Amino acid sequence: MTKSVSPVLMAVIGAPNGVRGALRVKTYTGDPLALGDYGTLYDEGGNPFDITEIRPSKNVVIVSFEQVKDRRAAEALNGVELFVDRSQLPDDELDEDEFFVADLVGLAAVDEAGEAIGKVIAVPNYGAGDLLEIAPVTPGGGFARKRAFLVAFSRTTVPAIDFDAGTLTLVPPGEIEARGDEADDE
Structure with missing residues (x-):
């Protein structure tokens, strides 16, 4: 083959x-x-x-x-x-909110306002759960593979995935922590 x-x-x-x-x-x-x-x-x-x-x-x-x-x-x-x-x-056996991890690779990572953050280049799992490896967008519009970073793949960090648009919404960890602090203040 x-x-x-x-x-x-x-x-x-x-x-x-x-x-x-x-x-x-x-x-x-x-x-x-x-x-x-x-x-x-x-x-x-x-x-x-x-x-x-x-x-x-x-x-x-x-x-x-x-x-x-x-x-x-x-x-x-x-x-x-x-x-x-x-x-x-078999695509037809997947539930509505199920997908193959391989389908995440290549998606554009955007923030909640739709601004480009980077591109998913890998989905490693080192034993504690899936991670997204994101190559950040460079000022020239390319992707900086050497400056890639990892984020935990969860509903908190990735609240939405749109395969048709080729994007996933990424909430950076610092924003999650800030939201948690705000909730503690109430």
Whole structure:
């Protein structure tokens, strides 16, 4: 397969499990076992990974891939990210206020008055919840990737998302704290 036009990260391969090539895999699906429902997964280089067996195990799933025959092959895959093309994901199964995290990347971040703050360049999660990585707007109208900053992704910091307009409303943390102080004064 060639590289996906619109890849969506579904999982990250971890350490091997046993001697027959099974792997621990951290999934980013609502139901970890649903990883097997998306068909062939691909790494960043377009190499296919077909799941032959999947079972739960604590915080991960244990997965056997058709392409991985032994522990040595499994050891070489630690840290490999697995993707599907965005077109493989079922939009019709999402509730009104649900979306894929990958759909946030590329949205313009604006303040409550509609003024540009920056652009979402990533949505990392280091274990304590999703964050938005925002590249701020430069005076020339571009985006300063090197000056990107992180904000917690919550209803407080992002009260509105408009996918049709390609924007999300961002309330900077300093404004949230100021609002909290005002509420305490009343």
